[in-house]
Amino acid sequence: MGIKSFTGRRSEAKTNKRDAIRVKDYMTRKLITFKPDQTINEVMEIILKQRITGGPVVDESNNLVGIISDTDLMQVIGDSRYHNMPVADRKVSDLMSPQVFTIDAEADLFDAAARFLKSGHRRFPVIEEGKLIGQISRMDVIIAATNLKKDHWR
Template sequence: MGIKSFVGKRTGQVSSSNQAFQVKDFMTRKLVTFNPDQGITTVMETLLKQRITGGPVVNEKKELVGIISDTDLMHVIGDSRYHNMPVGDRKVSDYMSKQVDTIEAEADIFEAATRFLKTGHRRFPVTENGKLIGQISRMDVIIAATKLKGEDWQK
């Protein structure tokens, strides 16, 4: 009497459908963006109105040049009090982060999740040929994960 296997007969290579869960399929394409010469007060008002915590900064050619976040705005507020200077005369370019981590549109959501965990970022801009084409957030990755079937979790 031989050993019986409870695993069914395999009909060939198991294909992974992870490619269907790429950043480009879940990223936001309609973004609130800012420009480097924009006033900080306007940025604050926009973030509050849109209920967002930051956004990409683009030049007139729609090229990504930075990112401005609520953390950057905390620096503005702190500096304004310390130097006794009004917030209103500050520009985005004075406080935006110029070293921006981006992610490829073809990256899968597992890579995005790993990068979110490693960096602590809340969002990654997605660029193509230097131009901003979208942004993926932690919530976008969670939404993508809810659409996965059990077998798709294996890499």
């Protein structure tokens, strides 16, 4: 008599694969934005009042055209003292960085964390079809990490 092999119904394999945590789940949607024609004095006042370190620059149609940061403001402050260039005469468009690194709303949050580490940036605007829809910051990633359950880290 030969040996018979019987394989019964198998249960589905359990995986430890975590559900993707997306940028869109933790990004800030209500943003303080700036316009290219705003004065630097206006920007400084807003940044101080809102306790932020910069923000996206958008046109009238909410298209992302640049980003302005406290580093850019330090540049104009330095210029005003050493080159006798008044701050009041400067516009956002004079100082903003027109090349903005963005991130997709569907990007994995762990990938975003890696991009922050690699690039040194403090924030990434999130755009959809050229329009600004949000922003993810380093702090948003830290908040997301504290909200994760232990089993996500295995």
